[in-house]
Amino acid sequence: MGSGFIDKTKNPQVKKMDLLFCQTPQQKEAAIKALQDYLPHCRWFSSKSQSIVQLEFEEEIFLDPFKQEFSLLFFRVTYDKGPEAQDLFLLPLQRKSLPEAQHSDREILFSCEDLALCWIEATSNNNIGQLFLELIVHKKESKGRRGSIRGSCSQLFFFNEKDISFKEKGQFLGTEQSNSSYIFDQKFFFKLYRKLEAGENPESEILSYLTEKTPFGNIPSYLGKMELFLNGSKYVIGLLTKYVPNEGNGWKRALSCLERYHKVAQELLSSSALSHFPQETFHHDCFGLDAIYLGERTAELHLALSSAQGIEGFEPEPLQKTDLKLLFEEAIQQIDKKWINASANPWFQRILSQRNFTFQSLTERISQKLKEKITDLEEENPDKIRIHGDFHLGQVLWTGSDYFIIDFEGEPNRSIDKRRMLWPALKDVAGMLRSFHYAAYSFFSPMDDPSKRILAAFWYSKIVKIYLDAYRKKVRSAPILPSTEESFFALLDFFLIEKAVYEVGYELGSRPAWVPIPLLALLDLIE
Numbered sequence: 001m002g003s004g005f006i007d008k009t010k011n012p013q014v015k016k017m018d019l020l021f022c023q024t025p026q027q028k029e030a031a032i033k034a035l036q037d038y039l040p041h042c043r044w045f046s047s048k049s050q051s052i053v054q055l056e057f058e059e060e061i062f063l064d065p066f067k068q069e070f071s072l073l074f075f076r077v078t079y080d081k082g083p084e085a086q087d088l089f090l091l092p093l094q095r096k097s098l099p100e101a102q103h104s105d106r107e108i109l110f111s112c113e114d115l116a117l118c119w120i121e122a123t124s125n126n127n128i129g130q131l132f133l134e135l136i137v138h139k140k141e142s143k144g145r146r147g148s149i150r151g152s153c154s155q156l157f158f159f160n161e162k163d164i165s166f167k168e169k170g171q172f173l174g175t176e177q178s179n180s181s182y183i184f185d186q187k188f189f190f191k192l193y194r195k196l197e198a199g200e201n202p203e204s205e206i207l208s209y210l211t212e213k214t215p216f217g218n219i220p221s222y223l224g225k226m227e228l229f230l231n232g233s234k235y236v237i238g239l240l241t242k243y244v245p246n247e248g249n250g251w252k253r254a255l256s257c258l259e260r261y262h263k264v265a266q267e268l269l270s271s272s273a274l275s276h277f278p279q280e281t282f283h284h285d286c287f288g289l290d291a292i293y294l295g296e297r298t299a300e301l302h303l304a305l306s307s308a309q310g311i312e313g314f315e316p317e318p319l320q321k322t323d324l325k326l327l328f329e330e331a332i333q334q335i336d337k338k339w340i341n342a343s344a345n346p347w348f349q350r351i352l353s354q355r356n357f358t359f360q361s362l363t364e365r366i367s368q369k370l371k372e373k374i375t376d377l378e379e380e381n382p383d384k385i386r387i388h389g390d391f392h393l394g395q396v397l398w399t400g401s402d403y404f405i406i407d408f409e410g411e412p413n414r415s416i417d418k419r420r421m422l423w424p425a426l427k428d429v430a431g432m433l434r435s436f437h438y439a440a441y442s443f444f445s446p447m448d449d450p451s452k453r454i455l456a457a458f459w460y461s462k463i464v465k466i467y468l469d470a471y472r473k474k475v476r477s478a479p480i481l482p483s484t485e486e487s488f489f490a491l492l493d494f495f496l497i498e499k500a501v502y503e504v505g506y507e508l509g510s511r512p513a514w515v516p517i518p519l520l521a522l523l524d525l526i527e
């Protein structure tokens with residue numbers, strides 16, 4: 001490979017040895033093909049169901065410009081649904097010498113035999129985490145050929161962490177996530193986003209607002225971010241927060257509580273005494289107390305978000321009927337787009353025929369019910385606010401004595417603009433109620449067993465009541481909730497139906513065997 005591959009003109013001190021520009025057209029084509037074959041095996045590549053028509057390398061930027069071992073590759077994927085259907089992804093790379101890499105167990109993604117170099121995915125390399133941390137804390141910039149990455153850090157970081165040392169490597173958290181995360185010495189948490197969208201990132205925006213402008217403390221405090229500047233657009237590519245020491249998420253805890261509940265409830269059911277379930281046991285062992293904490297934290301989050309006066313994009317506004325109509329239309333579009341493979345799902349078909357529905361009659365009924373709920377809301381205009389947007393038991397961490405709320409990115413399938421919109425707080429509340437239902441119905445799998453259905457329904461209804469009571473007690477008469485019982489439940493039901501429609505689509509695409517859970521709930525909500 002000749003010297004033409006090394007660009008000495010831009011920065012004479014640094015010879016760029018990056019993947020992107022030290023390639024012949026044939027090598028570049030081979031590298032693109034290798035990446036295209038690699039993507040379907042990656043959890044973070046969320047577009048597996050779409051056909052790729054083009055993959056282009058956009059930019060590669062070193063995290064360590066002098067050593068040039070670690071870089072971030074930005075590549076654009078175009079799908080067969082037209083030129084608009086594109087996504088920008090980020091892939092962290094480590095450059096190695098070929099002989100060294102051939103003796104390791106890591107998959108070689110690209111190689112350049114002339115230079116005896118190769119590139120592997122660097123996500124799980126613990127050293128890369130340290131480079132992310134340094135970039136943010138020292139507010140460093142690193143330039144590529146077209147774009148640059150830049151770190152920025154909040155005042156809070158310098159105030160609280162004056163004696164930070166960079167001895168700690170970032171410990172990679174595992175691959176089964178939408179993004180890639182690193183923990184530093186149980187102190188800091190860094191998330192590297194893999195699918196990038198231009199503009200403000202809802203997560204960094206909400207966490208910095210809550211940390212810097214409100215007293216709400218049950219979130220990971222915002223410490224800093226890493227941004228990409230490319231082709232005139234800005235992308236948040238990484239977020240640094242405080243680490244929240246925890247014993248696992250709410251989902252894990254709900255399932256272990258359900259196990260304890262099952263033992264007691266089973267016996268009571270056989271003696272027809274389920275309604276006499278001991279209050280204390282339910283409270284302490286069966287998630288009752290957790291539901292109180294969760295209701296209170298949700299309310300505090302919403303009150304903090306609703307206190308944003310004069311902050312662009314956060315200031316509460318009265319809900320308009322047109323907002324709900326937009327969501328109604330989106331739900332119907334979800335059915336058109338995301339339920340397309342429903343006829344191939346055996347559970348979907350079976351449940352529909354058991355309940356005397358066809359695809360057509362089900363869609364009509366959903367549409368009719370959603371419209372009814374909008375009408376039932378009458379002239380109520382509770383305030384809409386910024387919300388969590390994808391609120392469920394997997395998004396709350398149990399610290400041993402309380403819950404912290406994490407992952408403010410919003411629903412992964414929605415565009416950033418939609419995720420940054422204002423919505424009624426009850427949209428989050430409905431998300432959490434759906435999650436309680438998921439926990440109960442996935443624990444009992446009650447499809448063909450009426451007694452399991454009774455056990456699941458009893459736990460769910462009790463938890464819902466406890467959660468809602470705790471939530472409403474904290475929110476009191478704040479304008480984020482409708483003022484009458486009828487309109488409160490009309491709006492809540494609207495969001496429960498809308499969420500269940502989303503979930504059926506999500507499960508059809510991601511976990512086909514889970515389809516019965518949201519589908520059964522949806523049928524109960526509309527019948």
Ligand SMILES: Nc1ncnc2c1ncn2[C@@H]1O[C@H](COP(=O)(O)OP(=O)(O)O)[C@@H](O)[C@H]1O
Nearest residue numbers: 177178179180181189220241242243244406407
């Ligand atoms: N600040 C934090 N402190 C400790 N652990 C965290 C923190 N944020 C997230 N986690 C852990 O990392 C996991 C993934 O985080 P999440 O924000 O859900 O990432 P993703 O966007 O990849 O879904 C969570 O389930 C939780 O276990």
Ligand SMILES: O=P(O)(O)O[C@H]1O[C@H](CO)[C@@H](O[C@H]2O[C@H](CO)[C@@H](O)[C@H](O)[C@H]2O)[C@H](O)[C@H]1O
Nearest residue numbers: 178390392393394411412431434435438503506
């Ligand atoms: O956590 P993500 O942001 O990736 O959210 C997506 O995946 C969730 C599943 O991991 C999915 O949540 C659904 O399943 C949960 C149980 O696994 C349940 O608690 C949620 O209530 C239910 O919606 C979420 O919908 C999806 O956006």
